[in-house]
Amino acid sequence: MAEKEVILTPEGLQKLEDELEHLKSVKRREVAERIKLAISYGDISENSEYEDAKNEQAFVEGRIMTLEKMLRNARVIHDDDVDTELVSIGSTVLLKDIEFDEEVEYTIVGSAEADPASNRISNESPVGRSLIGKTKGAMVEVAVPAGTIQFQVLSIKR
Template sequence: MKIEALLDELRQEFNKLEREFRQELPKKIQAARELGDLRENGEYETIKDRQGFVKARMAFLQQRIAEISKIDLRAIPKDRVALGSTVHLIDEETGTETVYTLVFPELMDSSRGWISVASPIGRSLIGKQEGDRVVMTTPGGTKAFEMMKLLTLHETLQGHSNGTGS
């Protein structure tokens, strides 16, 4: 999980939307106005709706960029599950291993095992340590796991394991 890469992606989307908002949409609105009566102009209404969406999305992106930029990596725990941690869980019932990495919601990709820190699974993992029992509520019911291995964001950034020998 690269914070700078995420910030770059969000900034690129913001810049694209800002260009659309400041350059393209005003031209489209002007062209629609020239077609006549605005009360019965579906194209005008569609463009105005798009303009509202773009403005709201830009505000959201500005807020997320500001929030993510403020994250102090020193405040992320080095000994328990937090943003950027990779956890290896063993299902107590089946013995099946599952690996999750906790990421920002924008990076969530369940096919890669990347889950949002804000998801129910992510919230059930936050603050846990190696060896802890983790109980999560899933759509299929409640499941219990043992956390066999924890690799924190700090360890990932340093390229080291957490000393468990695995």
């Protein structure tokens, strides 16, 4: 089975590379020191510090493997690749919420970079999926748990 392609902006790629470097160079060393310290307390069969450190080590190693896999399958979307005529990954879209008569701006990113609190939504989210391929002026209906939301695409930029 082919591994899933991870779509990233240059900033997203840098963020993942920085996290991986931190985990490998700093976190691994910290966890190893915690394990060494916990072992020095004696009997490891009933040593909660040792158990906690081993669990953290497993988490760190798992995250390192996940990041390496994501970076191996990364495809970087540069500003030059973003079409301002159609909504695509990398587009920043200004929308009008028809029901509430409010404007909202989203940047469409790959799922690895999604951060709804910063208005960075995944191309795989309901809103992101509905917007991909739309043009300026298009009306978009998005099915959400609370019903249906209608948006109009006001502008598309890089």
